[in-house]
Amino acid sequence: MRRTTRLLLDIGLLVGFLVAWTPSVTGVTFHEWLSVGIATGALVHLVVNWEWTARTARRLFEKARLEPKVNLVVDALLFLATITVMLSGMMISQSVASSFGLTVVADAIWRLAHSASAVLTAGLLALHTALHARWFAAAYRDLVLPSLKEVTG
């Protein structure tokens, strides 16, 4: 996948999550369908970066640089938190579940799991983004700045 597409996907996921963070503003129906989109995008993000994940996992216990190992641990926790927030969201869903013909009984434990895992996902997402700040900066410098220069002349 081209770096431009990857950058757009990553920015889309980040903005999407920030919007999904405020269901009281956007409404629950939009929040739920946006989250389905985020889950799909997150899976694509993982598939695209799977080679790095597998390579780093194989070298996890070898003597090597610490940074990729920290990244992998954060990514694994983020994967777990994202699955928890999406699953618990589906378990208390009011719109998406009924669209698939499913009836859910909103249990308090799933509401608690949803709010707790949402906070955890937000924190881990911020950390994940911070750990990849150099990649974002390089992509911005190589892809966005030349386009801006072209536009402004």
Add this chain to the structure above:
Amino acid sequence: MRYLRHAVTVLGLTVLTTAAVYAGISAFGQTAAGTRLAEENAVQTCPRTGCTSVGCHATDGGSAGYRSDGMSRTQASRSRI
């Protein structure tokens, strides 16, 4: 072809992790500690808008959470009047 192989791996991992998380939370919810924690932290959510602030929905001192019969507590208090 490479992405297809990765997609199968990622989907498999996602399904397995989802099943494990579902089993874990369901099992925790069945325990006394899980039930107590859920009751203590239960968020009162407006069934129509998803708003979690009591003031935005429940104006009669009731809350906007779901009852076991699916009727919101505000609706229930109105039906009693």
